[in-house]
Amino acid sequence: ETGVTQSPTHLIKTRGQQVTLRCSSQSGHNTVSWYQQALGQGPQFIFQYYREEENGRGNFPPRFSGLQFPNYSSELNVNALELDDSALYLCASSLAWGQTEAFFGQGTRLTVV
Amino acid sequence: DAKTTQPTSMDCAEGRAANLPCNHSTISGNEYVYWYRQIHSQGPQYIIHGLKNNETNEMASLIITEDRKSSTLILPHATLRDTAVYYCIVRDRSNSGYALNFGKGTSLLVTP
Numbered sequence: 001e002t003g004v005t006q007s008p009t010h011l012i013k014t015r016g017q018q019v020t021l022r023c024s025s026q027s028g029h030n031t032v033s034w035y036q037q038a039l040g041q042g043p044q045f046i047f048q049y050y051r052e053e054e055n056g057r058g059n060f061p062p063r064f065s066g067l068q069f070p071n072y073s074s075e076l077n078v079n080a081l082e083l084d085d086s087a088l089y090l091c092a093s094s095l096a097w098g099q100t101e102a103f104f105g106q107g108t109r110l111t112v113v
Numbered sequence: 114d115a116k117t118t119q120p121t122s123m124d125c126a127e128g129r130a131a132n133l134p135c136n137h138s139t140i141s142g143n144e145y146v147y148w149y150r151q152i153h154s155q156g157p158q159y160i161i162h163g164l165k166n167n168e169t170n171e172m173a174s175l176i177i178t179e180d181r182k183s184s185t186l187i188l189p190h191a192t193l194r195d196t197a198v199y200y201c202i203v204r205d206r207s208n209s210g211y212a213l214n215f216g217k218g219t220s221l222l223v224t225p
Contacts, residue, residue: 004156033212042200042215043157056212090156092213102213104156 004093004105012111013081021076021108023091032074033102034066035090043090049074078110086112117201122220125195131188133219135201138182143205146177147213148186150197157200157215160186191223 005024013019025032031050035043045058049068063079072093078085088109092102118136125131137146147162161168161175163184168175174187188195200218 035213035215040217042198042217043213045212045214048212058212092156101159101162102157104158106154106156 004091004103006089006091006105006108008108009106010109010111012113015081015083015112017081018077018079019081019110021078021089021091021110023074023076023093023105025072025074025091025093026103029093029095029103030072031094031096032068032072033092033094034074034076035092036060036085037088037090037107038084039087046076081112083112086110117203117216119199119201119216119219121217122222124222124224125188125191127193127223127225128190131191131195131221131223133186133188133199133201133221134183135186136183137201137203140181140203141205144203145205146175146181146184147202147204148173148175149200149202149213149215150195151200151218152194152197160199191221193223193225195221196223197221 004026007022033048034046037043046060047054048056052068065077068074088107090104090107092104094102145162145164148160149157151157161170161173163175163177177184198218198220200215202213
């Protein structure tokens with residue numbers, strides 16, 4: 001079975017721009033979550049998608065949005081980028097909603113200049 | 114979800130057992146204890162979880178005290194590849210979704 005894959009691995013954007021990060025979940029997993037990890041900190045929960053619907057959200061502003069597609073892959077979109085958005089963005093997939101054993105991708109390192 | 118407290122860092126000699134403690138004194142009856150680790154530049158990796166009984170798998174053992182206010186993750190024979198940040202997370206599986214509340218974790222350094 002394939003694992004969770006994220007693209008791109010690294011990205012540099014300018015303040016004010018928009019960015020889209022992509023995630024392919026592990027085969028058969030219908031739940032995807034996104035996390036932001038600032039340098040030296042633990043990952044922070046952004047939101048979760050189950051069967052193409054957002055069903056949980058952390059303390060992040062609306063300029064952080066997402067999508068989940070019928071094949072359960074997902075996108076994270078961030079508008080009006082700020083310098084503090086520079087972080088490692090992690091995607092995690094799970095076999096079913098409510099199951100907490102999550103499988104993480106390697107992440108996308110976003111730098112905002 | 115209950116808050117956890119872990120030491121900031123620990124050292125362990127290669128081949129020895131690594132015992133990583135976690136305090137979760139406000140844990141409630143429905144909350145499980147989960148452990149994940151994050152090796153540098155990689156995504157977090159699930160290790161083990163438990164409710165009240167001790168658990169063991171191919172990676173580690175989890176010892177939960179009888180009052181469930183603390184637990185210990187044991188890596189029986191630590192190797193250099195076990196150097197990572199270890200996160201103890203307490204989670205109510207009946208809540209919606211599976212948002213994992215990572216703290217800062219324990220940075221484990223395994224030395225030759």
